Amino acid sequence: MTSDVRELQPAPERSRSTAWPATRALLLRLHFYAGILVAPFLLVAATTGLLYASSFQLEKVVHAHELTAPLPPAGQAPLPLARQIAAARQAHPQGAIGAVRPASEPGETTRVLLNAEGLPESTQLAVFVDPYTGQVRGALPSYGSSGALPVRAWISNLHRHLHLGEPGRVYSELAASWLWVVALGGVVLWLTHRRRTLRPDRTAKGLRRTLSWHGSVGLWITVGLLFLSATGLTWSKYAGANVDKLQTALSWSTPSLPATAPGHSGHSGHGDGPTTEADADRIVRAAADAGLSGPLEIAWPAKAGGAFTVKEMDRQWPQRNDQVAVDPASGQVTGELRFADYPLAAKLTRWGIDGHMGVLFGLANQIVLAALALALISMIILGYQMWWQRRPTRGFAAPYARGGWRAAPVPVLLAIGLVAIAVGAFIPLLGISLLAFLAIDVVLGLVKRST
Template sequence: MTTAPSTPTDEAPKPPAPAPAKSAWAGLRPLVLRLHFYAGVLVAPFLLVAALTGLLYAASFQAEKIVYDHELTVPVGDRKLPVSEQVAAAREARPEGTVSAVRPSPEADATTRVMLSGIPGVDPDHTLAVFVDPYTAKVRGELEQYGSSGALPLRTWIDEFHRDLHLGEPGRLYSEFAASWLWVIAGGGVVLWFSRRRALRKLRGTDGRRRTLALHGGVGVWVAAGFVFLSATGLTWSTYAGANIGELRTSLGQETPSVSAAAAGEHAGHGAAGGTAGDAAHGAG
């Protein structure tokens, strides 16, 4: 009795090939991608507003000269009056204020600016600038001023919009939050781009979403350094992160040097005492 030859269907099935092991990055990439996307959606409005208001702020210096031409300029006269008379004119116009600073006329056709504090209705952090004609001591106008740079209402409005979107503390917190996450978005985008750099090279000449993705990645890599720099410099001026940075600088001994008024007084007294003793000795001699 003969046995029928075996056929391929009678053989035992081969076990399936084991699936290739996934790398650690393959499991981490979806998280980085979603973090990059959602953080970008949250931060993008801040970037747009910050860029536009930053450009407006740069142009506001020249814009103020046009908008406030009457307050800032005067016809050139023969001789400027003493600054004391100009300050007296400003104090007469606003007797309820206290003179905090005076900026004499820097040019022949410029007014003298007298800053007054303690004016009712003026923000406590601001001063009231009274503009005086240096040739006639007549007051040409008054405007609220902010900061050591002498920002007038137009520039102040743009500056506050740049800092907190005119939303007060919530807007300031949003700006700080967006600046804090900017470096995360930039770093995550660079990592994602490098992980797909070979695939991106093959996308040249394609259309649609893949081409847009390739363009987004290429542009993002080039501007990533600028985003990180913008985030780092912006945080130094923020409320909470800026305070922590200030404490870190203090602990490292990097704070700005200052002069102690008490020490200066002691030094002056010591010098005066030494001078008196020297004079007495000289007189005795």
């Protein structure tokens, strides 16, 4: 075992002869600290992410009664949308209508979303109506734009902030901030290793076997880890704010619907929605005439006399995310926003977020996310196993020993320092934790010298 570890270490004389070995020593030290101190956050994020990848299928099972309705007899048409809304309002008169998601195919229920009091932020009360009979099949809290029902919302918030609210978001942002650093650093270390392979060496034993699996698995999932890190940072509190500023400065933000309907005294739009069958169904027909197709969401105007917004909600590939504004009085489309007209960066953001959520390619997307999570969990466990196998108490020095980076030329250290400052300013939790690592390293060095 000892010979395995010594073979993995760069020769001391050679490491001080050029800039690269010293720089590699710095990368090893950083990779080591990130693995020991940040890996627990990554492990939690990967585990909760694995749960979230399965939450879509779990939601369909747990909330099957509300989400589904008996298939209608052949040829039977659904009830007018206004009658479905009226049935929901009769069963749940509290709150104002926020939006309606009509059933997009037989066997589904229509979802009427109410802005009821007492619900958490970004949550509405979803009333589920059989579109053919008008029977209300239940009501559940619906979270976020994806309409997550309780089981998926609980898992989503566990992954996002561990049910600790805003303070809990620090954990997920810290994980996303370091994930790309650990992934890219691992690739560089793998490329500069003398025995790098694309597949694990099954003939190796001990430390070399662990390292082979850790490096090979990490290499194969690097692109996926970079994707999760980048998209995760867009949702974060601190780095996400900087991403928003950058998108605004470069005109990469998602555009908004350009037009609304003028006011119409005495007509609908007072928060309780259309009052006749013609109002609701005319809005849907106007959207259909404009080329929109299901699944749809009809959003009620915030002010009296405002336009209704009809949005396509299909986020699978190819995506359909067009939206139109419809005047409830005339039934005329007063504004359009086509997904095809989004700036490329806005499209990439939409695709990235949907891919991170597991909705871009449906079940296939969720399977890939689950595989990535399992691979990351395996890598973290292998990383800790490597640390245990070459721990200093076994009588040899680890390749990430303190001080090897000091042999790097000053220009190299300055360049690395400037890059770290710039990245740390844009991703604050990365910069703060990096300073913490340096402080810990200095303190440990002083303690060791004094003993």
